[in-house]
Each structure stands twice: as structure tokens, then as C-alpha cells.
Amino acid sequence: MKAYLLTFIRTEHIVVMPLKEQKLARRNRIFLTAKQLKLLSLTEDGYAIPEGTIEIDKGVFMKTGVHIYPLTDPKSSFIPPTGIIKSTEDGDYEYELITDAFVAYAKNENDIYQFELVAGKQKLVTTFLKSIDFLPGVDGFWIYIWNHWDNRQTELWASNNISNKKTSIEFLLKNKLNTLENGYVDCVVHSKIGETNLVLDDHKKIQLYTKDETLFNDFGEKIMNLGFRQTKEFYNLEHGFYHHHYRPASSLNRKDFTKLLMSNNFDLVDSWD
Numbered sequence: 001m002k003a004y005l006l007t008f009i010r011t012e013h014i015v016v017m018p019l020k021e022q023k024l025a026r027r028n029r030i031f032l033t034a035k036q037l038k039l040l041s042l043t044e045d046g047y048a049i050p051e052g053t054i055e056i057d058k059g060v061f062m063k064t065g066v067h068i069y070p071l072t073d074p075k076s077s078f079i080p081p082t083g084i085i086k087s088t089e090d091g092d093y094e095y096e097l098i099t100d101a102f103v104a105y106a107k108n109e110n111d112i113y114q115f116e117l118v119a120g121k122q123k124l125v126t127t128f129l130k131s132i133d134f135l136p137g138v139d140g141f142w143i144y145i146w147n148h149w150d151n152r153q154t155e156l157w158a159s160n161n162i163s164n165k166k167t168s169i170e171f172l173l174k175n176k177l178n179t180l181e182n183g184y185v186d187c188v189v190h191s192k193i194g195e196t197n198l199v200l201d202d203h204k205k206i207q208l209y210t211k212d213e214t215l216f217n218d219f220g221e222k223i224m225n226l227g228f229r230q231t232k233e234f235y236n237l238e239h240g241f242y243h244h245h246y247r248p249a250s251s252l253n254r255k256d257f258t259k260l261l262m263s264n265n266f267d268l269v270d271s272w273d
Contacts, residue, residue, distance in 0.1 A: 080237060081124040081204040083183030087242035093235055100227075102206075103234040104220055113216040115208035117228060118236045125180050127226060128200050129169055131208075132189050134222045135198060136215060138165045140190035142269070143261065146202050148245060149184035150254050153273055157258075157266040171264065178252050178260065183245035191215075202245060203238040 078098040080086065086095060102117035119127050132138065141162035147154040162168050168189050172179050179187050180200065189198040194212025201207060210216050224230070237243040252260060258268075 079121040081119070081121045082181035082248060083202070083246065084204050084237055085244050085246065086237060087244055089242045091241040093240045095241070097233070097235040098237065098241075099231075099235075101229050101231040101234065102220070102223060103231060104216075107213070111211050112209050113211070113213060115216065115220060115223075116234065116236075117206040117223065118234070119206065119228070124200075124204055124206070125176070127223075127228075128180065128187075128206050129172065130226065131198055131206055131219070131223070132165055132168055134219050135165070135189065135191045135196065136193050137191050138168050138189055139163060139192045141168050141171070142188050142190070143179070143266070144186035144188070144202075145254065145257070146184050146186070147273065148202075152254070153271040155258075155271045156269045157261050158269045160265045160267060175260065177248045177250060178257055182247045182251060182257075184247060184254075203236065203243075205236055205238065 077096045078100075098118065100119050100123060102115060105114040105116075107113050117127070140158065142156060142158040145155045145157070159171075162171055172187065179185060183202055183204070186202055187200045190196065191198075191210075194210040194215050196208070196210035196212065196215060199207040199209070208216070208219055210219075220230070251257075
């Protein structure tokens with residue numbers, strides 16, 4: 001008998017599930033059609049049904065636990081950006097330590113200055129788009145698709161068309177769900193000045209890498225003018241917190257996303273395990 005195991009994360013406004021259609025019922029219970037259930041086959045021969053599941057149809061099981069994340073609760077100290085979310089399991093640090101802030105690092109052994117910024121859901125996308133305008137110029141654009149998306153190779157895709165600020169921002173806004181809000185990709189905006197890379201990574205941190213000290217200092221000043229504070233106590237979901245990556249329910253799967261990149265004149269530059 002083939003079994004179907006249903007697992008999901010439910011929030012107040014989004015349901016992160018591998019389905020195009022979702023139906024929320026009373027008391028946070030989810031009911032799916034037989035057709036939808038067939039899409040959720042996660043088992044192989046010899047697979048043992050986990051404890052704590054209930055059988056809701058012949059050969060169909062559901063875990064009874066539902067984790068609710070109040071992402072839009074204004075009382076929350078930090079609301080994570082779309083694409084990444086804290087696990088219910090506690091990590092090494094208190095969640096309240098994560099705040100909108102940035103850290104700036106001195107030049108390393110490779111003559112690179114590094115900047116990292118954390119922003120919550122309400123500020124991240126706007127801040128990243130403004131950060132593109134803070135660069136003296138844009139000469140390239142590429143996307144990393146990470147191997148934790150469908151457990152495949154990491155891939156680097158480079159655009160042949162995007163070569164200035166305007167086209168960078170236009171592409172990101174047009175494909176917001178699949179780029180800015182996708183927890184499986186890095187978006188990289190490149191400037192030849194200082195060999196600079198501005199990155200929105202898969203943990204939804206804004207990062208700047210540059211060899212140009214003036215650019216580095218100007219960038220930090222403009223970020224502070226947006227209301228962000230510099231800190232030495234820098235906390236983010238990537239380190240010390242159990243977390244999950246996800247993409248919005250209406251975004252493209254990996255196969256269709258690569259088709260989107262190719263249709264927008266991106267080339268696959270490299271891939272690795």
C-alpha cells in the first residue's frame with residue numbers, strides 16, 4: 001500500500017505547501033482533494049509511517065501538529081522576510097536578539113570590505129532595491145540556485161541583458177516571487193568599480209563585498225540614512241537558529257524557474273554539488 005504523508009507550515013496569510021490550490025477549513029485543519037493528495041507522495045517501499053499521524057483516507061496520513069507563525073503580528077520583535085522562517089525548535093540564541101541592523105567588517109586578507117544587513121519583512125525588499133541605486137553603476141547580474149532546492153546541484157546563472165540599475169530593478173520587481181521572496185536563491189548585482197557585488201542571499205540578508213573603500217563608506221552612510229543602526233552584536237537566522245527556507249506558494253518550481261531564466265537570456269555558467 002502506498003502512503004501519503006502531509007506536512008506543511010501554516011501562517012496567517014500564506015500556506016507553504018507544494019500545491020497550487022489550498023483550502024483552509026475551521027480550526028486550522030486542511031482538507032485536500034484526492035487529486036491534490038496524489039501530488040504529495042513522499043514515500044517509497046518500506047517507508048515507515050511516522051508516529052503522531054492520523055489516517056484521513058485509505059492510505060493517506062496527516063500529522064496532527066500544526067505550527068502557526070504570526071508573521072503579521074505587530075507585537076513581534078522581528079518578522080522574518082518572505083523566504084525564510086524560524087523553526088519551532090529553539091537554537092543557540094534568543095529570537096528577540098534579531099533586529100533590523102547591519103555590521104561592517106574591515107578589509108580582509110583579500111583586500112575586500114564586507115557589509116551585512118538584516119531587515120524584517122516590511123523593509124527588506126525596499127531596502128535592497130534602494131541599495132542597488134546606492135552603487136555607482138551596475139555592470140552585471142546573476143543568480144545562484146542553491147542545492148537545498150530539491151536537493152540538486154547549485155547552479156550559477158548570468159544575465160546577458162541586465163547591465164544597469166534600471167534593468168536590474170525591473171527584472172527583480174517583475175519576478176519578485178521567484179527572486180526577492182525565494183528562499184532558495186541568491187540575487188547578485190555586480191559593479192566593476194571595486195569589483196563590487198551586492199547580494200540578497202538565500203537567508204534574506206543584504207551583503208556588500210567591495211575593494212573600494214570610498215564606495216564601502218558611502219554605502220554604509222546611505223544605509224544609516226534609511227534608519228538602520230550599526231551593531232557589533234549581529235544576529236540573523238543563518239547562524240545559531242534552526243530555520244526553514246521556502247518559496248511563496250504561487251511562485252515557480254525549480255524547473256520552471258530555470259525556464260524563466262533562459263527565456264530572459266540567462267546562461268548557465270557553472271554547477272556543482
